[in-house]
Amino acid sequence: MTKIGLVGLGYWGPNLARVLNQSRVCDFVACCDLDAKKMEQTVRQYPTVQPMGNLDALLDSDVDAVVIATPISTHYELARKALEAGKHVMVEKPLAHESALARDLVLLAEQKERELFTGHTFIYSPPVQKVKQLIDAGELGDLHYISLSRVNLGLYQKDVDVVWDLAVHDISILLYWLGESPIRGASFGRACVQRNKRDVAFLWLEFPSGVIVSNEVSWLSPQKMRRTCIVGSQKMVVYDDTSPDEKIRIYDKGVDWHQPQTFGEFQLSYRTGDMVAPYLDNSEPLLREVECFVRCIEKGEKGMTSGDFGAKVVEALELLQASPLDVSEVTVATGEVTPR
């Protein structure tokens, strides 16, 4: 069975530890963190896991694969070392803080013939997969636009702004659903509470197939929203991740356009049918993600959230920053963004 070591036991690491321990397709054998206390807690909870004093010790051990859940700015360095040591690697999202570095990891993994995997957990969640099935089956018709809101109060991150913290989820979901990367992007945001760190941003994306996307992300919002609306020419879907029972709602609604037959004016008709909230199984996405990683190692396949997929997400995030349409620096210039 694949032996796995976990690097990083901070905010997200304990969740990974739990599913690595729970899974029956791999052995969770080692962990490592700069904070000795966190290692101690982990080992107490999972007595068969061996604590490692540092990454080198972990890489020298007989683990087959390494899961990296450290701060984003360290992803590249740690993943590179693990790949060079011949380990399979899963990196928490985003794969790296620059797309060039992400691409470098993808290349290295190919050279070393090792699996490189990114922890985009939402791709393994039943509602996100349900929408993918609906799109691929053509049930929604041609996609017109997608509007996504991911807002709540907090949780401010230390090393990234709200786009790299929250929009990274939405962008991974979009790339998965559409199977293509955006050709244009723009962002508009504001650093309201801390200098130079945007806590609210509005993003626009345009995809080759013509789909346009608006994405609202905020750490500064009174109501929690995890709402995505997908509008197709045949059906429309609302994916609300805060709903306990009806995360997916499929609307048989649309507008039909009739060419004028004679000289007349265009004619529109509105179509309204049933709404269906399909049953979704409630298996845990994180467990499915980790087990997908293990299966990919065993079969030598690429998973849905391969390194290449992870690199594309980072490229889209950079597109949002680099675009000439980006007006986010304006808010910095006005001097309005000083912390209050």
Added chain:
Amino acid sequence: MTKIGLVGLGYWGPNLARVLNQSRVCDFVACCDLDAKKMEQTVRQYPTVQPMGNLDALLDSDVDAVVIATPISTHYELARKALEAGKHVMVEKPLAHESALARDLVLLAEQKERELFTGHTFIYSPPVQKVKQLIDAGELGDLHYISLSRVNLGLYQKDVDVVWDLAVHDISILLYWLGESPIRGASFGRACVQRNKRDVAFLWLEFPSGVIVSNEVSWLSPQKMRRTCIVGSQKMVVYDDTSPDEKIRIYDKGVDWHQPQTFGEFQLSYRTGDMVAPYLDNSEPLLREVECFVRCIEKGEKGMTSGDFGAKVVEALELLQASPLDVSEVTVATGEVTPR
């Protein structure tokens, strides 16, 4: 009592007829429409109203004021004639289809010393006025950003796109709340059903005080939303116009930022208190609007939705179109927008 004539009995006109008849501060004495049938219906319902064969006949009569509810492209011409005939004029929103023409009307009204008024009804609705009070009283603190969604399935307009149909409401509300005009704007949309007529658009606005705004408008959405979120440094408000009982919800929430005291890192704390949904009276905005127009005539004052206010709304709509940040034409260029 001020004698009023109504021009245009199409989609919106009958609502104006109803409140003109209901109000006790004015006399609804005459009406006029190209469609004789509609005049007949109106006169049957309000027997004291005199039908006029055309605008000239109406302007020759002794009406003091004219209310214009015709297609947008005719607003300028009709309002100009009415002002030149010495009548006070109320024009349905938007005041004109170009800002230069709107400004021309404002100037003419000043020269003629007549009241020019715009029918931005939302400004007279209790929830919109409640938010204005909260902002002016400083209860929300400094305003960070505002996010507005106005989406539903239909109702497609013939002579304007979704921005001029729906965003005109949101922009009037923003100008009223903030008391300033945007300095930057951009729009991103798509013509999904009909060629060259956008049925979905995402708008960005930046105001001199630093407030940034995102506005989503769509005729092509499965759920009706009329949701506005106003985020201030002290409190946050959600204004949901689809809620029967709780249109305004005031959240005592925020994030406080503490300067590092020594070398340390910044510190944030989240503040959460009560939520209050204040009682709002349910007087009809349209009646209040019409009576405000009459009072302005009587007192020689400018109302909240004066011609100048209406012109500013048109200027903001143009800013959204003219801005170099506008990418809406891109979607036209891709050929993806042909009607399906």
Added chain:
Amino acid sequence: MTKIGLVGLGYWGPNLARVLNQSRVCDFVACCDLDAKKMEQTVRQYPTVQPMGNLDALLDSDVDAVVIATPISTHYELARKALEAGKHVMVEKPLAHESALARDLVLLAEQKERELFTGHTFIYSPPVQKVKQLIDAGELGDLHYISLSRVNLGLYQKDVDVVWDLAVHDISILLYWLGESPIRGASFGRACVQRNKRDVAFLWLEFPSGVIVSNEVSWLSPQKMRRTCIVGSQKMVVYDDTSPDEKIRIYDKGVDWHQPQTFGEFQLSYRTGDMVAPYLDNSEPLLREVECFVRCIEKGEKGMTSGDFGAKVVEALELLQASPLDVSEVTVATGEVTPR
């Protein structure tokens, strides 16, 4: 075409006047009310309707049918006179204030070979009819129980308590759905605001097929609820009349019980499938009701809400009062019910 006269222009009468005027299957020719002002208003709005000084004048005219929308205590007397004058009669719900009187009207209508009809409007509403179809088609399986809440703040009635005002709707719906009358009933309530007039009541009913029912009605509740939950062995339905778009929600949920195969314990399994909110047309129930009345007259048939149906509703209301299980008088006895 059937000529109809309307008696009673108070709270509900104007709604009947509107649909009688709107319908193309009958002629609304006359009206009558003790209040001359109300007749004047009606005639102004519907100029072809003739005002009648009193009921006798109306009955002497050539109207074929009479619609009665007067206070409940007058229903019997007015309906009897109209039947004796040879008119077809539709009476607002409830048919009479005592079941013996209701039965008397049914008998008289049979003798006179005239249509007697009751205005139980909910029976003509699309969601109520949808549930009836689901039950009759066996889609819900065996019915276990039904729980209904009809509560809000106000509107206090002058001549009846909350049971006769609100539960009359729920009972008519139950009789229509189940096609049977209750064999047992009990009520439990309290007169909170006014002496001897219950403004909140909880009702229990048991039907021959075994279905049990709980019905909560209140004039004194902070949130408006119009919620009915129907639990069958195959599917479950929630009918929420306050929902703008999803009045009916059909849940493919249930519990299956497995007989122990050997010595073992019973085994239960929970079944959860899709939820469907079917599209419902939005035709007006009151118009459909009036047109059903007219069609019944023309064809000599009994409608869904015939006099016999109306009498059964009154019998069920009496069962709730007369049952030995009724504890409502207890609250009177405690002296707790004095108005505060």
Added chain:
Amino acid sequence: MTKIGLVGLGYWGPNLARVLNQSRVCDFVACCDLDAKKMEQTVRQYPTVQPMGNLDALLDSDVDAVVIATPISTHYELARKALEAGKHVMVEKPLAHESALARDLVLLAEQKERELFTGHTFIYSPPVQKVKQLIDAGELGDLHYISLSRVNLGLYQKDVDVVWDLAVHDISILLYWLGESPIRGASFGRACVQRNKRDVAFLWLEFPSGVIVSNEVSWLSPQKMRRTCIVGSQKMVVYDDTSPDEKIRIYDKGVDWHQPQTFGEFQLSYRTGDMVAPYLDNSEPLLREVECFVRCIEKGEKGMTSGDFGAKVVEALELLQASPLDVSEVTVATGEVTPR
């Protein structure tokens, strides 16, 4: 520090183990269960806890107090033994399966001068305590009625019906809020899935102060509801335990009744003001409950959910069964209740 042993590691026991381990006011030192595997799991997770082969071994140890979380029918026997061994005892709800046995335990605890405590966790939840404060402060005015719904699909219990499983929560909450025991009760239910075990029931209660109560409990319902509506003469409260952020909503609503001044009719006016959803802290009720138990032991005081309180809850449950108004046996008699 008080040393505590836990008896019963089945459905609820692990939650108690977690908080006993988490709390800093007591020592979780021992556990005991018939299932050796469950003890093993517990000890692995909490290495300092000693597994005991049976209750006698536990009672012979130096634990000061015992927490009992075994099937209901065993509560009395186990609690009696523990009290006789001189231990303080906390018993999961309900205290016993008969009120006489519950009273016997209360008496024994007094004789032995030991703390007897019942695990009615809801009494320690912030929203339930908030309502208690509002009632005691008189903010709601005189209480008129309370309506409670506690329904969902499953979870069927083996040894009790839905009343003893779910209504036990509502009754404990009512006794806590009102500070009095019901003088009348009736229940109406049906055994839909299994013979002789009611899975849906409707309960009525009347309290000495005049408050009437309706309580709906069901294991067979498509939507989860945990909704309680408290109607007072001054204010009304809705306590919705399924709401993530607004469990308590306080409505400034009411009906005022004016005595007729002359001969005239009564006059009612409806009062509508703001709605407030107060901030509630999110401390864990189960931890607060356990720590209350420990404090009561240390100070020799009676807690809110003392043995006496627990006995009163059992008495109210019996009242619901024994009352002449109970019609639940009727459904058995009709033969309609055979499992399908």
